[in-house]
Amino acid sequence: MTERMRLAVVGAGPAGLAGALAAAARGVDVTLIDAAGQAGGQFYRQPAPALNARRPEALHHQWRTWQRLSDGLARHLAAGRITHLTEHHVWCVRRESDAFRVHALLGPAQEEGVTVRADAVLLATGGYERVLPFPGWTLPGVVTAGGAQAMLKGGLVLPGRRIVVAGTGPLLLPVAAGLATAGAEVAALVESAGPAALLRRTPELAAQPGKLAEGAWYAGQLVRHRVRTLARHTVVEAHGTDRLTAVTVAALDRAGRIRPGSARRIPCDTLAVGHGMLPHTDLAETLGCTLNGTDVDVDAEQRTDVPGVWAAGETTGIGGAALALAEGHIAGRSAAARLHGTVPDPRTWAAADRARTRLRAFFAALDTVYAPPAGWAERIPDDTVVCRCEEVTAGEVRTAGPLGAADLRTAKLLTRAGMGWCQGRMCAPAVAGLTGCPLTPGRRPFARPVPLGVLANVPDDETPTR
Amino acid sequence: MNPLELARARPGETCTVTLDGRSVEALPGQTVAAALWAAGVTAWRSTRGAGRPRGVFCGIGVCFDCLVTVNGRANQRACLVPVHPGDVIRTQEGTGRVDD
């Protein structure tokens, strides 16, 4: 009897789920591995089961799609075609000859190691939010926009009562709408992009009526909850001593400079802020996959340039849940065909391919609209903390350039910015902006902090766990 | 309206945990961070350098701002760790290690 081929899928968000379902349906033995306790990823994050939410869809958009995915997952789990390892934090994926070892840490404690062996790997690790620094951004009460959304969807809590949502990007709309629907008073939605920029991009945007309708739906929710939107405005400062009490926002002119005299103070206890997203690429990097800027580079089949490694969703470039689904589907079909030793026929995934092309164009256009306002880096005062972990200020980071730092690694060695717990995930965009170094991923040896005991116990030739 | 009502949540019995000795009501299933937010607490750590207060920032386990000591174990990410009845939660100062 021939053994079934094994695919390890890291990440159970839209991309990983679509990939796992597509591969499992085509005779591949799939292990779906995710750090979270439940499938869904960021977009379809579910309330903790013990909260017994009977109407979780109240916090979600496109619930039908989620139902399709979760029903599919349940069927494959029951049939034994997919094994779902929850609360497994993958810290490293190693390739050896033609097999892979996926190393994970178990549960919240993350002190015990587990290894999964597979013939191929699909990386669907998603992304995280980028926040550019401003005075007061380290105050308790200032959270990432997606983080506020994640805590709401997963824990059914609000960070405070009166919330300002600010920054730039398409994520701010669902976040403001979600918080308002859940009972928060959203004092303002502050978006640095202006409507004129959106209008200039009309052809690319109009090619996605579904996405536009989604935006309009959220906008309607904001009107219903009387949320005031301040377009072409930015947060200048967050105020408070031990926690947030107010923010100052100001209007931007067409060149992205602050309009003198336009500053106004908005009292609030929470600021949910974000300036777009960055992909998680650590696992791809340690495997040696080529990156294109900050994104994992993939071909038309979602293959990286490392044989046996596919990537899909935000890890290959930020583009939302629908694009993640299309990419994951293609990756799963391609991996199944390749694992069976056949060449896949792209015509069999023509619909997903068309969606992928359209959505990539749509998000490329959005990216130019939702760019951080010009001059954001120069506006960071010298005494503002930029590296939150090591408490390195903008003034200190600014010394790195003159000292000869031409890349983020050197800037880190010279200033300690990026050396702390988060390994530069939070400060890298700001350090790049302040020093003029290109924004490149951090080359972290591990995707998670690994206890020494686990490292010491990774034998060269361990027994497979499954 | 609050999030629990919106999602028509019927959580089981609330449980009690302590934060620096003070009793805090928590809902099983919530993370430590969510339980503290629900109790109106937004900071539970002070930084190593300037001793500044911090709590949740990214909410998804990436930033490490929300570190906390749970049942004697320091440096747990409050946004990832679920609460259990009787948990002893301590605000964390600096590296969270007594020997530092």
Ligand SMILES: Cc1cc2nc3c(=O)[nH]c(=O)nc-3n(C[C@H](O)[C@H](O)[C@H](O)COP(=O)(O)OP(=O)(O)OC[C@H]3O[C@@H](n4cnc5c(N)ncnc54)[C@H](O)[C@@H]3O)c2cc1C
């Ligand atoms: C905090 C946050 C909130 C968001 N909220 C919304 C929203 O409300 N609406 C919206 O339209 N878009 C939202 N987004 C954007 C969202 O990321 C995408 O639209 C979509 O979820 C991308 O799908 P994905 O499958 O590529 O990645 P994700 O959905 O991010 O899924 C990635 C999965 O990989 C897992 N993972 C990552 N690294 C590891 C590892 N090393 N080991 C184990 N598991 C790992 C994660 O736990 C996660 O479940 C949010 C993004 C973030 C960061």
Ligand code: FES
């Ligand atoms: S809030 Fe960022 S790790 Fe918990």
